[in-house]
Amino acid sequence: MAATEELTADQRAEIVAVCNAANHTDEFWKLFEVFVRTGGRHFFATHGRAIVSHAVVNPRGVQPEGMPVLRTAYLDAVATEPARQGQGYGTAVMQLLARSIDDFDIACLQTDEPGFYDRLGWELWQGPLAGRSDEGLVPTPDQHGVMVYRLPRTPPLDLGAMLSIEWQPDRFWE
Numbered sequence: 001m002a003a004t005e006e007l008t009a010d011q012r013a014e015i016v017a018v019c020n021a022a023n024h025t026d027e028f029w030k031l032f033e034v035f036v037r038t039g040g041r042h043f044f045a046t047h048g049r050a051i052v053s054h055a056v057v058n059p060r061g062v063q064p065e066g067m068p069v070l071r072t073a074y075l076d077a078v079a080t081e082p083a084r085q086g087q088g089y090g091t092a093v094m095q096l097l098a099r100s101i102d103d104f105d106i107a108c109l110q111t112d113e114p115g116f117y118d119r120l121g122w123e124l125w126q127g128p129l130a131g132r133s134d135e136g137l138v139p140t141p142d143q144h145g146v147m148v149y150r151l152p153r154t155p156p157l158d159l160g161a162m163l164s165i166e167w168q169p170d171r172f173w174e
Contacts (some may be wrong), residue, residue, distance in 0.1 A: 001100060004040040004056070014051040015042070015077065022079035043097045045080075045089040053080040053089035055097055060168070062108050062148075063132070065161040070154075072165075073101040075109035094120050098149065107149035108165070114145055122147040123159060130164040131172030137164055140172055 002011070045053040060074040075097075080090040098120070101107055111117060114124055125146045131138040146163065148154075165172055 001096070002042045002044075004038055004042065007042060011042075011051065015044070015054050018051055018054050018081055019077050019079045021081050022085075041100070043093050043100070045093050047084060047089070052084045053093045054078070055093050057097065057101055057104075057107070059104070060108070060165060062106065062163055062165045064157055064163055065127070067155060069166075070105035073097075073104040073107040073151075074165075075107065078109070078111075090116070091120065102152050104151055105153045105155075106151055109147055110143070111145045111147060114147060117147050117149075120149075122149045125159055125163050127158070127160045128162045130162060131167055132164045133167040138167075138172070143172070 007015075040056045040058045042054065042056045044051045044055075055078040056076050057073040058076060060072045061069040062072045062074075063069045078090070078094075080093075094117075098107075107122075109117070109122070114122075118124070125148060129140045129143045129146055131140055148157070148159075148163075150157070
């Protein structure tokens with residue numbers, strides 16, 4: 001694990017390469033500063049000395065309907081090199097991550113691959129989704145694949161209630 005501020009230039013380059021190879025986008029490096037904020041925590045697995053799997057947790061705030069904003073470990077840039085997928089690297093990263101974020105109220109992510117996360121204890125949010133901006137709630141009805149992971153401090157949840165997240169530059173969920 002490493003804080004964003006502790007990443008070396010080589011580690012940043014390896015993370016970008018892993019994310020590009022895992023089909024995030026060929027231009028992931030342009031989004032690196034969006035997904036990798038100050039205060040982020042990076043979790044990675046190596047093969048030899050090379051990073052082959054990665055996830056970053058950034059602090060955000062999600063708010064289940066009728067509850068206060070929860071301090072959220074929001075996952076971004078979850079990727080494993082294609083040649084290493086199915087070998088346990090991604091699972092190891094996610095298990096380490098889950099053991100290392102108990103200072104948050106909840107964890108959250110958006111994915112097109114819910115099956116991977118489901119088997120690790122993540123739950124698909126069933127209710128409506130929205131973003132919070134200066135103008136108020138912005139419904140995001142086309143958004144799918146938002147999942148949550150309950151931590152020791154997670155209050156009881158109604159997965160069918162509305163869930164909102166604060167606006168970040170250029171995005172709500174993805």
